[in-house]
Amino acid sequence: MKNAEIALHFDELADLYELDGAVVYRVQAYRNAAKAIREAGVSVAELSAQGRAEELPGVGKTIAEKIAALLETGEIPAAAKLKAKFPPGLVEVTRVPGLGPKRARKLFEELGVDSLDKLREAAETQQIRTVPGFGPKAEENILTALAAGADGRERERLLLSKALEIGEAIVAALREHPAADKVELAGSARRWAETCKDLDVVATATDARALAEAFARLPLIGEASVSGEAGARGVTHQGVAVDLRIVPPENWGNLLQHFTGSARHNEALRTEAVRRGFHVSEYGVTDPEGITHACATEEEVYRLLGMDWIPPELREDRGELEAAREGRLPQLVRLEDLRGDLHCHTTASDGRNTIAEMALAARERGYEYLAITDHSASHGFGNDVQPDELRRHIEAVRATEVEGLTLLAGSEVNILPDGSLDYDDDLLAELDWVVASVHTSFRIGAAEMTKRIVAAMEHPLVDAIGHPTGRLIGRRDPYDVDVEALVEAAARTGTFLEINGNPNRRDLSEVYARLAAEAGARLVIDSDAHGTDTLANVRYGVATARRAWLTAADVANTLQWPELSRARKRGRSSAGRRS
DNA sequence: GCCGTTTTCGGCCCGACTGTTTTCAGTCG
Numbered sequence: 001m002k003n004a005e006i007a008l009h010f011d012e013l014a015d016l017y018e019l020d021g022a023v024v025y026r027v028q029a030y031r032n033a034a035k036a037i038r039e040a041g042v043s044v045a046e047l048s049a050q051g052r053a054e055e056l057p058g059v060g061k062t063i064a065e066k067i068a069a070l071l072e073t074g075e076i077p078a079a080a081k082l083k084a085k086f087p088p089g090l091v092e093v094t095r096v097p098g099l100g101p102k103r104a105r106k107l108f109e110e111l112g113v114d115s116l117d118k119l120r121e122a123a124e125t126q127q128i129r130t131v132p133g134f135g136p137k138a139e140e141n142i143l144t145a146l147a148a149g150a151d152g153r154e155r156e157r158l159l160l161s162k163a164l165e166i167g168e169a170i171v172a173a174l175r176e177h178p179a180a181d182k183v184e185l186a187g188s189a190r191r192w193a194e195t196c197k198d199l200d201v202v203a204t205a206t207d208a209r210a211l212a213e214a215f216a217r218l219p220l221i222g223e224a225s226v227s228g229e230a231g232a233r234g235v236t237h238q239g240v241a242v243d244l245r246i247v248p249p250e251n252w253g254n255l256l257q258h259f260t261g262s263a264r265h266n267e268a269l270r271t272e273a274v275r276r277g278f279h280v281s282e283y284g285v286t287d288p289e290g291i292t293h294a295c296a297t298e299e300e301v302y303r304l305l306g307m308d309w310i311p312p313e314l315r316e317d318r319g320e321l322e323a324a325r326e327g328r329l330p331q332l333v334r335l336e337d338l339r340g341d342l343h344c345h346t347t348a349s350d351g352r353n354t355i356a357e358m359a360l361a362a363r364e365r366g367y368e369y370l371a372i373t374d375h376s377a378s379h380g381f382g383n384d385v386q387p388d389e390l391r392r393h394i395e396a397v398r399a400t401e402v403e404g405l406t407l408l409a410g411s412e413v414n415i416l417p418d419g420s421l422d423y424d425d426d427l428l429a430e431l432d433w434v435v436a437s438v439h440t441s442f443r444i445g446a447a448e449m450t451k452r453i454v455a456a457m458e459h460p461l462v463d464a465i466g467h468p469t470g471r472l473i474g475r476r477d478p479y480d481v482d483v484e485a486l487v488e489a490a491a492r493t494g495t496f497l498e499i500n501g502n503p504n505r506r507d508l509s510e511v512y513a514r515l516a517a518e519a520g521a522r523l524v525i526d527s528d529a530h531g532t533d534t535l536a537n538v539r540y541g542v543a544t545a546r547r548a549w550l551t552a553a554d555v556a557n558t559l560q561w562p563e564l565s566r567a568r569k570r571g572r573s574s575a576g577r578r579s
Numbered sequence: 580g581c582c583g584t585t586t587t588c589g590g591c592c593c594g595a596c597t598g599t600t601t602t603c604a605g606t607c608g
Binding site: 030 | 585
């Protein structure tokens with residue numbers, strides 16, 4: 001059973017315990033455990049089999065036993081018991097805005113509401129108001145929520161690239177307003193998370209009301225409501241919720257820190273602060289002497305708590321607080337550390353620009369090198385490049401000269417189901433750079449898929465594995481593959497693992513990229529650009545790398561090309577021949 | 580249920596908002 005699936009069982013159990021009226025801390029304990037399981041780089045099933053599940057943060061004896069039971073029998077006994085007690089539709093009812101576990105349970109007990117349909121019916125027939133603690137307003141709110149399509153289902157999260165497109169436009173527009181002082185995107189977008197639920201914008205202003213009103217009038221914003229001095233809420237025409245909070249300059253640091261989150265980071269930060277006699281809120285940091293410090297910068301907030309400033313990408317409660325206290329936060333890789341891009345396409349396959357256009361755009365970005373890696377012989381949709389075509393393509397790459405840029409003739413070669421590649425070794429040997437990827441037969445099972453990709457890594461001419469798990473965020477799960485085995489093989493063979501910067505992919509994910517680096521594998525961050533305009537997608541790859549705690553030393557394309565070329569396995573074997 | 584340079588027991592982040600209450604519980608971010 002995969003980590004994600006185990007985590008779902010514990011999230012479900014937390015929901016059930018919550019309905020059952022368990023103390024909130026117990027419910028929270030199960031949610032914490034679910035997070036730890038989901039974010040574990042290693043297989044929790046294997047960990048459990050070795051009796052080591054308690055090594056996960058937030059997993060103690062009880063939860064370790066429940067993991068073992070789940071793996072053995074396919075269910076957690078406690079969950080099965082609670083499921084017999086509460087109808088399956090009840091959890092959905094708890095997700096309706098304004099209702100929670102307590103209120104949903106009350107409606108279940110008093111009116112037999114055990115589904116969204118029953119809830120709607122009860123509200124329409126004015127039954128809700130007969131329950132103590134509920135009134136006409138509650139009925140109205142329930143009907144509004146159900147009509148708005150909230151329907152208890154979680155609203156689809158927004159891909160970061162879309163969120164940033166909107167968020168950056170709003171921030172830029174607000175910065176132009178004469179009343180604006182500081183304006184920043186906060187929340188999950190500032191942390192460069194994979195997806196965002198909504199957008200948070202934090203600002204200081206000389207005239208808060210004027211800025212809030214200007215926000216409400218932005219062409220991007222459909223509906224908006226201004227709430228006095230504090231800010232405004234709006235919804236874009238695409239339906240994205242945006243919160244603007246305007247704060248006094250002396251509290252800028254407290255509020256930016258608070259609204260950047262994550263919720264768990266803040267919770268852990270505050271828990272730790274309380275233990276040491278401090279008190280932290282969005283209004284300031286109160287020290288053990290009872291003096292409240294307003295912080296104009298985030299650095300002050302963290303400094304008062306005895307920590308280094310923590311880059312937003314790390315604020316996920318994954319060990320950053322301890323590292324910040326001990327002064328051992330990593331020097332995270334930056335976009336400007338990248339010296340080249342090793343995965344892009346041209347019109348030879350499914351790209352939109354020519355070799356020369358891509359090369360010029362790469363130089364424009366300040367790169368020292370660019371690998372042209374069009375698809376290979378077995379690629380479908382009319383985008384295949386047959387061997388003869390590739391030979392001509394290599395010549396074309398070599399004939400293209402752009403001053404200051406080393407242009408590399410490469411290919412993104414398909415890894416066939418049996419692990420072989422779809423060009424002959426002789427032809428591969430003519431290439432400067434080979435990235436091998438899976439583009440077909442995704443559902444062959446974990447053992448086969450792992451064997452397939454490891455076989456490609458063992459090929460002496462494969463430099464990197466492209467988008468190693470094949471996931472598409474929110475649309476397609478990673479294929480069934482043993483990532484730990486891939487990481488081990490990458491470290492052993494000296495094959496680089498890609499962090500693909502396409503915002504739909506970001507593959508390897510942050511969890512696996514961290515695992516890979518810890519296991520001694522090297523990574524490359526690529527754009528997988530299909531046009532000059534998407535070379536910039538490396539920023540999402542860099543974000544994933546930063547969220548994986550990677551430094552420049554973990555990322556091979558921070559090296560100059562000659563160094564990088566020597567650092568790869570091909571370089572090692574040819575160096576061996578020379579000596 | 581978890582966890583420990585204040586604790587192996589007694590804690591567990593913080594504040595705003597809402598609707599329903601006569602002082603606050605539940606929900607939300």
